[in-house]
Amino acid sequence: MLLWPAVTAALREHPRPVVLAALRLVLAVARKGLLRGEVVPLDEDTLSHRFRSALDAAISPSLRKVVNGAGIVIHTNLGRAPLSRAVAPFLDDVAYGYSTLEYDLATGERGDRLEHVAGLLCRLTGAEAALVVNNNAAALLLALTTLCTGREGIVSRGELVEIGGAFRIPDIMGQSGAILREVGSTNRTHLRDYEGAISPATGLLLKVHPSNFAMVGFTAEVAPADLASLGKKYALPTMVDAGSGCLMDLTRFGISGEPTVGEFIRWGVDLVTFSGDKLLGGPQAGIIVGGEEFLRPMRNHPLLRALRLDKLTLAALEGTLRLYLDQRQALAEIPVLRMLSVSAAELRSRGRKLLRRVRKSLPVGISLELTDGLSSPGGGSYPLLALPTILLTISRDGMSPQEIQMRFRNAPVPVIGRISSGRFSLDLRTVAEEEFSYLVSALRTLD
Numbered sequence: 001m002l003l004w005p006a007v008t009a010a011l012r013e014h015p016r017p018v019v020l021a022a023l024r025l026v027l028a029v030a031r032k033g034l035l036r037g038e039v040v041p042l043d044e045d046t047l048s049h050r051f052r053s054a055l056d057a058a059i060s061p062s063l064r065k066v067v068n069g070a071g072i073v074i075h076t077n078l079g080r081a082p083l084s085r086a087v088a089p090f091l092d093d094v095a096y097g098y099s100t101l102e103y104d105l106a107t108g109e110r111g112d113r114l115e116h117v118a119g120l121l122c123r124l125t126g127a128e129a130a131l132v133v134n135n136n137a138a139a140l141l142l143a144l145t146t147l148c149t150g151r152e153g154i155v156s157r158g159e160l161v162e163i164g165g166a167f168r169i170p171d172i173m174g175q176s177g178a179i180l181r182e183v184g185s186t187n188r189t190h191l192r193d194y195e196g197a198i199s200p201a202t203g204l205l206l207k208v209h210p211s212n213f214a215m216v217g218f219t220a221e222v223a224p225a226d227l228a229s230l231g232k233k234y235a236l237p238t239m240v241d242a243g244s245g246c247l248m249d250l251t252r253f254g255i256s257g258e259p260t261v262g263e264f265i266r267w268g269v270d271l272v273t274f275s276g277d278k279l280l281g282g283p284q285a286g287i288i289v290g291g292e293e294f295l296r297p298m299r300n301h302p303l304l305r306a307l308r309l310d311k312l313t314l315a316a317l318e319g320t321l322r323l324y325l326d327q328r329q330a331l332a333e334i335p336v337l338r339m340l341s342v343s344a345a346e347l348r349s350r351g352r353k354l355l356r357r358v359r360k361s362l363p364v365g366i367s368l369e370l371t372d373g374l375s376s377p378g379g380g381s382y383p384l385l386a387l388p389t390i391l392l393t394i395s396r397d398g399m400s401p402q403e404i405q406m407r408f409r410n411a412p413v414p415v416i417g418r419i420s421s422g423r424f425s426l427d428l429r430t431v432a433e434e435e436f437s438y439l440v441s442a443l444r445t446l447d
């Protein structure tokens with residue numbers, strides 16, 4: 001086989017062990033088939049073809065670009081928030097050379113890596129101090145460990161949430177050494193429930209955003225401002241895990257019900273934790289803002305060193321936060337905000353543009369149609385919100401929607417769509433115009 005033209009050509013371009021591994025894989029698959037008693041073609045043409053597919057799979061990166069047509073803006077499995085292009089110069093400056101990561105240019109002495117974003121976060125949220133770690137789970141772990149180890153953290157029974165990826169509030173409290181003190185009932189918790197649970201063992205009053213679920217009907221929860229007042233009365237810190245971490249009011253786009261981080265601070269909450277790569281639209285990070293007296297012990301805690309951020313993340317976060325200094329710029333430049341605020345009318349004209357573009361080169365038998373649909377924000381924010389959107393529905397004579405979905409997934413740049421009402425469709429809210437060419441390539445695979 002090493003002498004076959006397909007293999008000798010591959011050997012000129014790729015390392016020998018990689019080529020050998022692909023050949024062995026092809027043979028192993030053939031051998032398995034033979035042992036099962038199947039008819040296995042062993043001619044050079046067939047095996048060369050299989051070899052090339054195996055090699056292509058082996059040399060293409062595992063982590064790669066996909067087009068999100070699934071209709072979920074902050075899609076955790078697809079990498080959550082796409083970064084703004086405006087962040088590229090920040091990454092470029094820091095990635096390929098040396099930087100001021102921990103160097104103070106004014107004094108020529110060692111600096112603090114967290115300084116690069118702390119001031120911005122304080123300005124954008126009105127908080128006194130800010131700290132950044134790897135993700136929101138780490139932010140909670142650090143805060144709970146510092147403030148509440150060996151003491152009781154009081155949480156409503158309605159907020160003991162599990163979000164995806166095995167993150168559960170009771171577990172993270174256990175890990176931090178905090179003692180979970182549940183109050184209230186599943187659907188209703190009142191201020192008197194928190195107050196009745198306060199004792200000399202109490203370390204923290206904690207409120208958690210229910211993330212990806214919502215309770216409707218006969219429900220009651222305590223407003224953050226009231227919990228903050230209760231904390232002040234008993235000299236106990238209050239913390240809100242805001243989850244998604246919205247820095248801007250999006251009510252005018254029909255997106256309401258989530259307080260901004262700044263609002264929590266104004267209501268007197270001592271500490272707020274949130275993610276960098278959800279509604280904020282930046283890189284994966286966990287942000288803690290609040291009173292300096294609570295953040296100082298976190299800054300000095302050995303855990304902080306284990307949870308610290310990498311310079312690339314810091315560069316992307318600083319770049320993203322700077323966009324928020326001008327709200328119009330943030331809306332225009334941050335993909336998550338742009339995708340959430342785009343209207344169905346704009347999406348329809350995007351769809352028409354796409355149809356004009358692809359109709360010329362469309363294989364026969366394929367029909368495309370623009371239909372109304374609904375998209376969701378995702379990322380544990382606004383679980384009940386459905387945004388009116390435009391779907392590109394794709395069908396092909398004699399091909400099932402499952403087959404179309406599979407071919408799109410295996411396109412040169414994979415395109416992820418969904419099947420609803422028995423048809424395969426792509427939500428145009430999360431497909432940018434600059435990605436149209438990938439849709440064209442995916443459509444060709446239906447030929």
Ligand SMILES: *Cc1c(COP(=O)(O)O)cnc(C)c1O
Pocket residue numbers: 135136137138163167208209210211212241242243244274275276285286379380
């Ligand atoms: C997403 C989320 C987290 C976890 O944040 P990561 O940044 O993914 O670690 C924690 N709490 C809530 C309420 C969330 O929505």
